[in-house]
Amino acid sequence: MGAMMKYDYWVVGAGITGMTVARVFAEQGKTVLVLDRRSHIGGNCHDEYDEYGIRVHKYGPHIFHTNSKEVWDFLGRFTEWRHYQHKVCAYVESMLLPIPINVDTINRLYDIAVTPATMAAYLASVSVKLDVVKNSRDAVIGRLGVDIYDKFFKNYTLKQWGIPAEEIHPSVCERIPIRFNRDSRYFSDQFQGIPLHGYQKMFERMAAHENIHLLLQADFKDVLGEVEYNGLVYTGPIDEYFNYRHGKLGYRSLRFVFTNYRQASFQEASVVNFPNDYEFTRTTEYRKITGQEAGSTTVSYEYPCNVGDPYYPIPTADNQNLYARYAEDAKKEGDVVFAGRLGSYRYLNMDAACLEGMRIARNLLNLHQNV
Ligand SMILES: Cc1cc2nc3c(=O)[nH]c(=O)nc-3n(C[C@H](O)[C@H](O)[C@H](O)COP(=O)(O)OP(=O)(O)OC[C@H]3O[C@@H](n4cnc5c(N)ncnc54)[C@H](O)[C@@H]3O)c2cc1C
Incomplete structure (x- = not known):
């Protein structure tokens, strides 16, 4: 690459976290290098047209949903929205039943007549009373009972994580929503949608700023030493940054x-x-x-x-302990901020990643202003 590249900030990863950080920096007059090893921007939110002309989400379905008007408005500067409300069904006992579990799911599964007024009492009658919730199975049976656990959650969790729910931290299944009414929408956030012309177009518009320079198909480690910067925001895997010195995160x-x-x-x-x-x-x-x-x-x-791109941090105590060691190392890294789902080893929805990106960029700008 030759000559030294000079920027105010360097952002590793062009996902929603990195692109948000970069845009906030750029609009404050700072020059930013955004680097990604992939051939496209947008990270896992990326969409593209397949050979049949159908727009698909290359890394799985991404539905934007948030209660943050700040995030909705920020992204709304780069896209119009298709006001889409997501629906999901589960194929159980030859029926397609609404997910999250709601009054209709129960009534169709058991051919009974629960109402929104009686749903809480019904679930109380089937749920298992537990003194301690030790794992994700407990988290489900304590709220929905054993039969619903067996039909909807047991095997799905095993497929999804490759380990039984009994070995997974309760927090994973505690987050599963239950609807006490007939609301069959998958999300209940105030703002929901899909970028009208796709995520890719939205990210292209975010990147279209004279202060943002994109470098794609380039790996952080290959470029390190060729970039001069005041601050680095790293949204790649934290264990990879430290050359897996404590072992690989699951x-x-x-x-x-x-x-x-x-x-x-x-x-x-x-x-x-x-x-x-x-x-x-x-x-x-x-x-x-x-x-x-x-x-x-x-x-x-x-x-x-278990092999392939890192998607979901596996929620076990061992992984959390390992991450804590990397997080300690990260604190000593001076001018590096670790961010995003890979940098902080957390599942993050897009809105949380965007909000975090805005906060990190503003904090760094404030910090450097006061130096
Ligand atoms: C299957 C699936 C479905 C999802 N559905 C939804 C949904 O419906 N709604 C929702 O809100 N959220 C959803 N999410 C979460 C969403 O994908 C994340 O919120 C989002 O991707 C986080 O963005 P990020 O920028 O932190 O990470 P990423 O999108 O992963 O971006 C990180 C980028 O860094 C790059 N990178 C990493 N290491 C290096 C390196 N060493 N050098 C150069 N580049 C590097 C990667 O190539 C990547 O492009 C889903 C996630 C998955 C896995």
Whole structure:
């Protein structure tokens, strides 16, 4: 690469975290180098047109949802929104039942007549009373009972994580929402949608600033030493940064198989979960999310696996302890801020990543202003 590249800030990773950080810096008059090892910006939110002309989400379905007006407005400067409300069904006992579990899920599964007024009492009658919630199975049976756990969660969790729910921290399944009404939307946030012209267009507009310089298909370690900067925001894997000196953090990966069907519609909902059948966990029909009109439809089949890109931090005590050691090292790294889902070894929704990006950029700007 030759001559030294000079920027006010260096951002490693062009996902939603890195792009947000870069945009905030750029708008404050700072020059920024954004580097990504992939050939595209947008990180895991990236979408593209497949060979059949259907817009698909390359790294799995991404639905934007937030209660933060600040985030919604910030991203809204770079895209119009398609006001889409996500729906998911689970294929259980040959039926497609609404997820999250709501009054209709229960009534159709058991052919009974629970109402929003009686749902809480019904769940109290089937749930298991536990003094201590030790793991994710407990977290489900304590709220929904054993039968619902067995039908919706037991095998899905095993497929998703490769380990039984009994070995997974309760917090994973404690987060699963339950609806005490007939609301069949997957998310209940105030703002929900999909960038009208796709995530890729949204990120291209974020990157289109004279102070932002993109460098793609370049790895951090290969460029290190060739960049001069005042601050570095690193959104890659924290263990990789430290050359895995304490060992590798556990990640669950996903393999996506995309198939195009020459038919108008493939399935009832945008996403169908298969807790008990097949090796894949879910199928996604992208046109149902994007609203694209076309003569065929593309579906992805999602196979969880242990090899491949890091997707979900595996929520075990060992991994948390290992991460704590890297987090200690990170504190000693001076001008480096570790951010995003890989830099902080956390599952982050897009809105949380964006909010964190804004906060980190503003903090660094303040810090450097006062030096
Ligand atoms: C299957 C799936 C579905 C999801 N669905 C939703 C959803 O519906 N709604 C929602 O809000 N969130 C969803 N998410 C979460 C969403 O993907 C994250 O919030 C988002 O990707 C976080 O962005 P990020 O910038 O932190 O990380 P990333 O998007 O992973 O970006 C990090 C970037 O850093 C680059 N990088 C890493 N290391 C290096 C290096 N050494 N050198 C150069 N570049 C490097 C990577 O190539 C990557 O592009 C989903 C996640 C998954 C896995």
